[in-house]
Amino acid sequence: MSTPIGNLRDITLRALDTLGSVDEVLAEDTRVGRKLLDAHGIHAKLSPYHDHNGAERRPGLIARLVDGACLALISDAGTPLVSDPGWKLVHEAREAGVRIIPIPGPSAMLAGLVASGLASDRFMFCGFLPPKTGARQRAAEELKTVPATLIFYEGGSRLAASLADLAETLGADRNCVVARELTKLFEEVRSGTLGELAAHYAEAGAPKGEIVVLVGPPAERVTDAGDIDAALNDAMQRLPMKAAANEVADVFGLSKRDLYQRALQLKNG
Incomplete structure (x- = not known):
């Protein structure tokens, strides 16, 4: 089930109905989940499900689902399974014959794409880049010729270095947008080339907030x-x-x- 990426009012009526009616809500961080439930006056049972306890919890959760329990899976923000824990639970639940019902809603990558002005007819979500330069450049090299807008998640402390590696690998003249704090008070969508944005954040320092980096598709070339x-x-x-x-x-x-x-x-x- 999708949850707000910032503004707590960005939640659907269907999501609220579901949160109030399920047997249990599985949250990546129960403190964040409780804040959302409290904001909407929902008193649902809440328990943690994340990468560290997933292997231990999955057998019991799937057994309950098979027996007819109704469970909701939420991430801290946005849509579960998109750079968030949950894929293994959904995969194994489907293998056990459990029906999975998506409750759609907010997604940082789609919000960033809509605000970016970059080509949206074809895009590729690439998740988080590796933390080290060598691995990051190798990952970017594999994406160099993909004819689509590339979408990454990144943390503020690594943003400048990631942009520099993308500029070196994909080309400093590729169009880029950095969107951060989407739907929040200090929302910012900054456009430029990869080279320009790498230089800006190297000088300005690490920005705060959740960050979406979008890189426009490569220029079409007709080569003999x-x-x-x-x-x-x-x-x-x-x-x-x-x-x-x-x-x-x-x-x-x-x-x-x-x-x-x-x-x-x-x-x-």
Whole structure:
């Protein structure tokens, strides 16, 4: 069941009806869940379900569901299972034949997408980037040519470093939006290129609040296959094949894996 991402009034009537009628509410953090219930005068039984106790709790919860209990799963904010615990519970419950009923509502990634002005006809939610630079750049490299708006969650302390790694890997000129504190008093949606926003947050320091980073799709390129082959042949005169493929991939904004395969074909005639 989706819960507000900030403004407590962003909850549906159906969600309120459900919270007031289930046998138990499973919350990521019962303190946060209690605040929501108290705000709407709901006196439901509340218990914790999170990554640390999930393996221990799931068998008992699923047994209760099979016996006919009605349980609601909520996250601290937004839609459960989206970078939140709960997927294993839903998966195992479905395997046991339990009916899962989604109660839709707020989602930070969708709110950020709507406010960003970036292309919304095709988007990809990528969750949290790895905390270390090397792993972060490798993750970004895999997304470089995805023809869609990319959506990440990030914490304030890592925002500047993540933007810098995205700028280096995806291209400093890619359009970007940083949305934070969505639906709250100090809501901010800041636009620019990846390079500009990386520089801004490096200077301004870590912002407060929950953060959604959105990166626009790569610019469409019409590239002649002959130009690519010529560039590969030239690069392979100077560099080992893998390094040559990587260099040409960066120049043309193409997949390094695809360019390496093409380099193999050219080398083998």
